[in-house]
Amino acid sequence: MLLKGNKARFTVCVEGNIGSGKSTLLNHFSKFNDVEAFQEPVQKWQDVRGNNLLALMYEDPMRWAHTFQAYVQMTMVEQHLHPCSTPVKLLERSLYSGRYCFVENLYRSGKMTNAEYTVYCEWFKIITQNLDVGVDLIVYLQTDPEVLHTRIKERARSEEQAIPFQYLSDLHTLHEEWLMGPSSSLPAPVLVLDANDTLPNMYKKFEEHTSEILSGKLTVCEEQQDTYKTASPSPVEIVN
Numbered sequence: 001m002l003l004k005g006n007k008a009r010f011t012v013c014v015e016g017n018i019g020s021g022k023s024t025l026l027n028h029f030s031k032f033n034d035v036e037a038f039q040e041p042v043q044k045w046q047d048v049r050g051n052n053l054l055a056l057m058y059e060d061p062m063r064w065a066h067t068f069q070a071y072v073q074m075t076m077v078e079q080h081l082h083p084c085s086t087p088v089k090l091l092e093r094s095l096y097s098g099r100y101c102f103v104e105n106l107y108r109s110g111k112m113t114n115a116e117y118t119v120y121c122e123w124f125k126i127i128t129q130n131l132d133v134g135v136d137l138i139v140y141l142q143t144d145p146e147v148l149h150t151r152i153k154e155r156a157r158s159e160e161q162a163i164p165f166q167y168l169s170d171l172h173t174l175h176e177e178w179l180m181g182p183s184s185s186l187p188a189p190v191l192v193l194d195a196n197d198t199l200p201n202m203y204k205k206f207e208e209h210t211s212e213i214l215s216g217k218l219t220v221c222e223e224q225q226d227t228y229k230t231a232s233p234s235p236v237e238i239v240n
């Protein structure tokens, strides 16, 4: 239950494919007093009363994808509704990428049945229509699948070591469709950052875009390397 007075003025979610640098961005901005950052609850997914649902999903998606996605959706609702005493709430991923990227991919690749997909989507609709799970800005860390494959190997999260390149490529396509395509399913404007860059250069980009990310005042200028996509349902003030 979201306590009155404990609602952040501005909610940002950081989206991007596996290994795109979301946690890195969250850790950078969590140092600001005005920000409370909420990392993706991966540890919860890895230990559901002793069951590692993340591992089960990767090992046997036909059997476990729907169970995993149902649990992910529940834990992400908790993240969206979690009280936040700071003006800015920074989420790693969101309900929306679970629906439009991961679940869509599982369904399109035949790893989720039509019945499972329908049940999941009905829950998503009820949740987004009745609970305060809105976001004010999406930061999209846009990356190439080839770059991610290397990072995932280096990071060496055990559940991810057998992820085929095609899975990363399919997820990339769905992130691009969702965040760069027509804005029909976008809950907020999108700030796109090219995240193929080196870590030092990414930190420079985080510095450059601090005001937009922490206040929603998007500064649009011609030489801007990164691009903005304003979602029609949620126009944001563009400050030139």
Ligand SMILES: Nc1ncnc2c1ncn2[C@@H]1O[C@H](COP(=O)(O)OP(=O)(O)OP(=O)(O)O)[C@@H](O)[C@H]1O
Pocket: 016, 017, 018, 019, 020, 021, 022, 023, 024, 025, 040, 151, 152, 154, 155, 195, 196, 197, 198, 199, 202
């Ligand atoms: N710009 C970068 N250049 C090189 N390595 C990077 C860059 N950004 C992140 N990394 C490294 O890649 C790995 C994944 O980074 P990070 O955990 O921030 O990604 P993520 O998007 O949170 O991943 P996941 O989706 O799995 O949670 C980490 O080992 C991190 O140090």
Ligand SMILES: Nc1nc(=O)c2ncn([C@H]3C[C@H](O)[C@@H](CO)O3)c2[nH]1
Pocket: 018, 040, 042, 054, 057, 069, 072, 093, 097, 098, 099, 102, 103, 160
């Ligand atoms: N199938 C699936 N659905 C989701 O909604 C989802 N969200 C994150 N992940 C996977 C990606 C990383 O391995 C790991 C950490 O992001 O968890 C997901 N996998």
